[in-house]
Amino acid sequence: MVCLSLPRKLPQIPTDPPDSPPETARYRNLYIVLLVCGFILHFGFVLWKKTYMRAPGSILPFGAEICNIAEHIVRVQRFSSPFSEDTGPTAWSAPVYP
Numbered sequence: 001m002v003c004l005s006l007p008r009k010l011p012q013i014p015t016d017p018p019d020s021p022p023e024t025a026r027y028r029n030l031y032i033v034l035l036v037c038g039f040i041l042h043f044g045f046v047l048w049k050k051t052y053m054r055a056p057g058s059i060l061p062f063g064a065e066i067c068n069i070a071e072h073i074v075r076v077q078r079f080s081s082p083f084s085e086d087t088g089p090t091a092w093s094a095p096v097y098p
Contacts, residue, residue: 065092 046052065082069092072081082092 069093 068084069079069082069090073079077086078089079095080089081087082090
């Protein structure tokens with residue numbers, strides 16, 4: 001006795017992504033609000049602390065670590081000590097930068 005079965009129809013997988021534009025728009029709006037809030041907080045802090053004001057010719061606190069690393073390279077102490085004291089090897093910045 002031979003048992004013949006009818007071909008089964010496989011369930012079709014939907015090719016269109018689920019419709020969820022409201023959720024996508026909600027996340028996009030959330031990201032925009034977070035970005036704007038972060039910018040306002042950062043900008044407000046800069047104005048409050050007046051971090052944009054420096055003495056003429058002063059680069060501190062920017063670049064002191066890189067300058068210390070470059071100084072140690074010149075003194076043949078290799079890529080080390082980003083601070084004023086000898087602290088040993090460092091990974092403070094990329095080796096090519098100083």
